[in-house]
Amino acid sequence: MSLTHAILTSLLEKPCTGAELARRFDKSLGFFWQATHQQIYRELGKMEGDGLIKAHGLPTARGQQRHFEVLAGGRDELASWCAQEGEMRPIRDSLLVRMRAAAVLGSVDVTDEMRRHMVLHGQVLERYQAIEWQDFPAEKSRSAAEELQLAVVRAGIAYEKSWLTWCRSALAELGES
Amino acid sequence: MSLTHAILTSLLEKPCTGAELARRFDKSLGFFWQATHQQIYRELGKMEGDGLIKAHGLPTARGQQRHFEVLAGGRDELASWCAQEGEMRPIRDSLLVRMRAAAVLGSVDVTDEMRRHMVLHGQVLERYQAIEWQDFPAEKSRSAAEELQLAVVRAGIAYEKSWLTWCRSALAELGES
DNA sequence: TACGATTATGCAACTTGTTGCGCAAAGGAG
DNA sequence: CTCCTTTGCGCAACAAGTTGCATAATCGTA
Secondary structure (H helix, E strand, O other), rough: HHHHHHHHHHHHHHHHHHHHHHHHHOOOHHHOOOOOOHHHHHHHHHHHHHOOOEEEEOOOOOOOOOOOOOOOHHHHHHHHOOOOOOOOOOOOOOOHHHHHHHHHHHHOOOOOHHHHHHHHHHHHHHHHHHHHHHHHOOOOOOHHHHHHHEEEHHHHHHHHHHHHHHHHHHHHHHHOO | HHHHHHHHHHHHHHHHEEHHHHHHHHOOOOHHHOOOOOHHHHHHHHHHHHEEEEOOOOOOOOOOOOEEEEEEEEEEEEEHOOOOOOOOOOOOOOHHHHHHHHHOOOOOOOOOHHHHHHHHHHHHHHHHHHHHHHHOOOOOOHHHHHHHHHHHHHHHHHHHHHHHHHHHHHHHOOOOO
16 A cells, blocks of 8 residues: 555655644655545554554544654665555546547537646646756756656656547547548 | 446446356456455345445345446446545556665576566556557547546556566566666 | 634544455366 | 365455545634
């Protein structure tokens, strides 16, 4: 399960509270492994129970900030998971199911939906490219860690670009017939 | 929920039993919306209850083939879902989490894992390309439905190619530093 | 001080996806 | 015919992800 390890990674980068973690997720690691704040809180509770992380503050009082940090056990767990082999994610998108459905139905037009997705992917692409420019300027030399982080951002860029150009050419193909 | 509609699509293409559906899923629609046979059976049960599909055979006897076909209500449901707007899938891959984890840990090498993923994506790419060549030969003219199906296959090809070239260039970047 | 909006935390219920197993029919080998 | 394997079907339990709401602190402001 990757959520545990995504949280460990994020907490190692900077210890913080659950809410801050959720916010950071929304604009960094969460691009590549999404999670809602409820998932995060639940996971934090489990991880605390497993001795991977430690909180300053008691779990009794609601609405009270609890600051989390990674314990040695958590770091070990992350390192061992990190060295394991993981599954490759196959493609999975409801737009493609819709297209197959439209093919068999024969009466529904999905090109509008394809155009909409093209725009959405374009918007996400711009966000990723902005991160690349801001956080990884070309002239600066980079540490090994930064090289890895940059590669991750570029995976997002490649992914969105791929959808974008596929949408464009598929629409062209479908349009000309 | 797309599984219902993926099943409806597949059953419209050809009515069949649960097991055959699961098999067809493994080499066609399931490339783009994976499902285990248990998910499929559960969903078939629900869909039968909702009057979307009909089975020949009783649900009482275990181990007995039940042949499913789509009812008018099922076709309507599919058409209406198909005309709806759907979410865009953000990227989500544990390899990227591993890379971020490796960046913060500093002590784990993930390039082997990246190489492994490169090979895996290459294998899937070859499967998709084989489908493109076999089912959609270049010289033949195609119906609108076939154009759509081809576009779907090409989405898979674009996706795998994108991962492949990203792996290659990221490894090159990481290697030269 | 009191009030309302915001932020942080969490429970509960539900849906979706996964894993492991068990039972029944069919079909071949001894 | 009996045994064994394969195939089809499905339950049960669990893990992961989602949605909606409840509660507590905080903070600005009237």
